[in-house]
Amino acid sequence: MRNPIVKVSAVALIGLLSLSLTSCKIGSGSQNAQSSLEASASGNGTQGSAQSEASQSSSTTASTQSATASAQDGGVTPTLGSIPQGASRLEDVGDARGIWVNSPSGNIHCWFAGDLLQLCVVDSYRVDKPYGEQVLFPGSLPIAKDTILFAGYSEDGEMPRIAARRDGPVPGNPDEPMRTLAYGETVYAGNDVCASTSEAMVCWDTETGDGAKINRAGTEIFHLKK
Structure with a gap:
């Protein structure tokens, strides 16, 4: 009677060993799979971090380039009481001839004489006539307003002002x-x-605060508050 019992026990033992081995393999496979998932997640995290850093670096570079572009653009903020840093002093302003300062396009000409900005002339205003025309004296033909006056008497008290002017200096004489x-x-x-910028020629008096932003489209007169 013992032999069948022994045989059954042996079969049971073999079955238990088979289950144990299968369990170990499954457990090992699960552990390996989990390790693979963790490694993959870690790799994705590293890749995501690298992409994030690259994105931040790209954003920083774009911001720096934007700031540089803005600086190269030559933007200027008119201020009272001081000459802008980096401005160069005009030397040839002592006599009546003074000196003409031209915009890069050659459309705007500003005349400094006697240590003052006297006026600016805009060539395109004679054709485009954004401010219309003006009769200089009775019987004269209308002349397009093309001049921004910064010095002299203004009937309405506004300085600078836009006017037609042919009785004063105009740029172009060879000896000027x-x-x-x-x-x-x-x-x-x-x-x-x-100051010459890509948008306009900006001129102002640092003492009075009177100034103008001048370009082909028109002239914006401003008065800085003290």
């Missing part, structure tokens, strides 16, 4: 000193400043 500004360049004489 002339200087063409690059974009971003700023010059001054006395308290008066002119």
